[in-house]
Amino acid sequence: MELELNMMVGGEAGQGVQSVGFILAKTFARAGYGIFADQDYESRIRGGHNFYRVRAKDDEVGAISEHLDMLIALNRESITLHQKELKSTGVAIFDEEKIKDISPNERLLGVPLERLAQEKAGNKLMTNTVALGAALGLVKFDFDLLASVLREYFTGSGYDIAEGNVRAARAGFDYAQENFGDNMEFDVKPIAGVKRMLLSGNEALALGAMAAGCKFMAGYPMTPSTPIMEYIADKGRLFNIVVVQPEDEISVINMVIGAAYAGVRAMTATSGGGFCLMVEGLSLAGMTETPIVVVLGQRPGPAIGLPTRTEQGELEFAIHAGHGEFPRAVLAPATIEDAFHIAVKAFNLAEKYQTPVIILTDEHLVSSYGTVAKFDLEQVKIERGQLLSEEEVDTLTEYKRYLITESGVSPRALPLRGKALVVTDSDEHDEEGHIIEDAETRRQMMSKRLRKMNGLRGELEQPRVHHTPGAQMTLVGWGSTYGAITEAVAILQKEGVAANVLHLNELWPFPEGTVSSVLNGNTKSIVIENNATGQLARLIRAETGIKVNGTINKFDGRPFSPEYIIKELRKGVF
Template identity: 40%
Template structure:
């Protein structure tokens, strides 16, 4: 396997260049694993992306680097210590280094000649194409997909300059390492044993969670932007017309979670996303959903805390908060996703659990997999299905009473005909399963009540100790 580190400052095109390289490698059959380390700023600082790839499944990053692709001097200064002895550097010939492993390219000069400083990184991309003997036309296709049309030719010209500056022989060792087995033994995988991953998909966990929620029938997503979860909202916003969903940027985290609770109460499949600091603000509304027995799904993409912490880095410090935050006792499911593939299936599962048990569900992810991309098998859609959604009218009332289509307690045959009478519907009826009958508000045939105060089976405030205990015990079954 081979490990590339691409480094530079924010604003130097690191994200775009990294995306182009990963698409190039993936299109040529490599299994690629990408991690991103970003500083919390729009310009400047030091950002880097690692791309580890090979002919076998890549499941994690590697601290040791085979190639440093430096877009600025700082990248060499910081990461030279991580370069393997047989590794090498691709950098601008204006940078300072006397390391014999360096391949110095006219990145800045080429960009000046072409009249656009931001195409300097494309010179390095051209050098990579030469080193790994990748087809040039594939790069054109990728530029056409990722860049505006007026920038395709200028970037192709920059890449050509980098291509011509490197000999094919210089890449022989790199190609051997990329086609070798994991473990650093250098054993080359025979060509007839090399798996082609070009038909697999490359995705990060944020997008996988979004798609998993859509596969469950997501109808409403709202959030206040908070790294590293913001990309979920951005991705869904780009799909809202195609997927026929509503995506709303809330004014804060309290508005987001309360909107989810309200939408779910009305019958929508709803979700929000945040990070640890945002979830702290959502705790009361989560407890409200627990008390009113309303489905609510929240994605927590963890980052280092406490408070603001490090917004663009990774940590897994919010498990206890996700499990225990909230006053009193109410059931809550917390699902920690394992990787990018698991994120898709668990997001679908989270909505089914929320709807079936009428309870809040937390999906725990972290920045490492949320922003990092992995090459995975295409999702098996036979393993996921949509939750049933019905509107609050008479036709939907009959629909929900059909056990073949119902959600919640109806799935277990617990709803009785007497529950439909306007003066007898027990929204919080004590049941053996702990799941009460659920109807949507607005039905003319049944009055649906909900209250965050301790309540009786009908949903009205009740302060009797035995009633409170019975409801707590029911919810916790």
């Protein structure tokens, strides 16, 4: 029998919502379950309403669910806001001694959370851990496994804190089993022999960059991309990676260009506002044919917008940002595992084609956690393109940094390496890199650079296509919507409604051939994306001439769920 458990931890900032949510996810992952966990938090240090959702399943899972089996309510507001999301068999845990206007019953389970924390652990700050223990007691989980995760999580806080949290969890666990042992039908046992990593999208992307040989990162903190810089700064010490936080994003992009010009793989990670400041530098990389990787983590704008929420509002911005025309690739990972592999590919493309590559993520993907299999590093290939070795450079009688070639890619020597004189300039230049003003050289150099798009087009993976016999509609998406769309299609199929999936994670150069062949069929096409204006739908029409039959646009700062997609389809939006 399939086992699936959907849990939510709700409370104010400062109540340990994220800690409990992450430990829940980690514990179920350690027990062999597939996990997808996301967090919803406000842009404040204290107060407000935050929640953390954990979906555990004895199979792979790639999206959230709107229907809860359990709500861990650390304050009254969480019950008010989320009680309606509980299934008919779902339960809520709350502190009946602190929230006195709710009468406990078989679905609203009163647990003296703060009192147990004080009595058993000597610290009321461990109230959230009591609630965690109670939650796992209700589903008859293995307490020893929870205890091992708690000790691991709190190991940096000292022995007393770690053991105090174990005692707090034990108190909640025992209380729930003694008082509510029959309130839930779950009996969650570890799955033998299953081992997966639990990673966020940002962590997977950072690992991919490290595996790809990134040696320099500059960044200025900006949600949702800051964790990439933090992760590489921490882990990168073992791999001689330099991480710098300069005074602003203008400095960031120019430092990255400088490092890449000198010969190391270099990157930055930012969000929309920071990327705006980087755009002039992006054009500089395009003109100087310098290979850089830029992670653009989307969040709702304009201006500050909703800085801790999600959106897909910068697809067209990523494709067209910069003054003048120059080649680039735009990649948008569909899953957490995909983020690792796309990071590797981005660095390879950047160097092979000596051009900027943009990795387009969003808050939902990069801040969510999921279980992934161990990455096979033997499959990671480093491709540096036409980078000349010192021995090759020493055999040259002359060197032209911007030699005009059929592919548009010139042999690349590094400055101060060997005999080659490397000249570069932000002005238009000739093959040697010297400034020019004549029309013919300008035409030749522009054509040379843009020919790289032909090679890039052949490098990109084609969109993911899932055909269903008898399908009458095709759901189209990009980036982080993949999990929600594919699960919505699976649910529809169980209900007797067949649908195809067309999903893009490598978006530019645009794969017009595959998109055209799929959408020119006999199905209705519905594009699903987290923005207000239908940017992918517009891009499809611009590149293929095909006008899709309908769109489902969500732009409230929240991610798609399979249930939301199905609800909108039933409205007949197409």
